[in-house]
Amino acid sequence: MSFPLVVLGNPLLDLQTNVDAEYLQKYDLKSDDAILAEEKHLPIYEEIVKKDDLILVAGGAGQNAARGAQYILPADSVVYFGSVGKDVYSEKLLAANKQYGLRTEYQVQESVATGKCAALISGHHRSLVTDLAAANLFQASHLQKPENWALVENASNFYIEGYHLTVSVEAIQLLGKHAAENNKTYSLNISAPFIAQFFKDQLDSVLPYVDYVIANESEAAAYAESHGLAVDSKDVVAIAKEIAKLPKINNKRSRTVVFTQGVDPTVTVTYDAASDSFDVKEYKVRELSSDKITDTNGAGDAFAAGFIASLVQGKSVSEAVDVGQWAASLSIQVVGPSFPFPKQTYPGSN
Ligand code: 26A
Secondary structure, three states, X not given: OOOXXXXXXXXXXXXXXXXXXXXXXXXXXXXXXEEEOOHHHOHHHHHHOOOOOOEEEEEXXXXXXXXXXXXXXXXXXXXXXXXXXOOHHHHHHXXXXXXXXXXXXXXXXXXXXXXXXXXXXXXXXXXXXXXXXXXXXXXXXXXXXXXXXHHHHHOOEEEEEHHHHHOOHHHXXXXXXXXXXXXXXXXXXXXXXXXXXXXXXXXXXXXXXXXXXEEEHHHHHHHHHHOOOOOOOOOHHHHHHHHHOOOOOOOOOOEEEEEEEOOEEEEEEEEEOOOOEEEEEEEOOOOOOXXXXXXXXXXXXXXHHHHHHHHHXXXXXXXXXXXXXXXXXXXXXXXXXXXXXXXXXXXXXX
């Protein structure tokens, strides 16, 4: 058995379509955001299935990253856990995961449908509206089944989708505790501004386990605001420092915070507790001309995929960032949160 990387998240099928500003306005949606669907958003799903340009594509932030990491790593490297329904949608997700060689260990719900996400594309932006359905029913006990716990015990790295904080904090803590006690690498993506805003306590309860915090600039700002940090919410380095030095359970590893900022440079901040000092670095992104961009759905997940795959390979933070940026640039050139086939390989740092 290999499978050094275990990923936990909400498996979703993306219903991806192009929309205009007016459509977003009608449903009170921002062009670059991710939310849980409220009652008022439910007509969206019925409307978009009638559209000619609609595509159904495997989604779910953690699942995208898991597929991406498996795309980069040797066969049998990544296992993914999440909860789905017993329907054609989960069959589609399984088929996509299989294409990438991703091992999938779903908890299957008998009478609830697989979750879905309306991925509303406008230009280079995407607005995500999610109906979690079966994904919301994941239980920590699924991980504790002997055959699944054997996979957890065998793994050396964990990647947690922050969106899952809306589902099972217990499962996230269970893996966090295991990682800390066994000095394994534990990474968490904040995933969306609403996680930092409305799931602040849940987020705070798992951060002590986290070695690598991955987020984008709007999640950084949301964190700064919800935690009342006395810093400019655009000052990503200052925010990263605050998160990097938060209490940590596993003192054998330092914490690194990685903030992506779209086309602006990626920032990393590592806190060294022994010397009470920070290592701050900035990395320019790979330039991609506008006409090469298909859509940005899944760009952040692809970055995370490259980053965590590199951690599994024992690469440095700076190389992990470069692989992440390469993976993101690949993913935005294809439709949805996907990667191109035939497989491309990392060309080395630029
Ligand atoms: C709990 N929520 C809102 C979510 C998501 C989500 N994945 C898990 N939980 N909302 C959107 N996504 C996924 O994010 C990917 C792009 O980063 C979408 O399915 C999309 O594939």
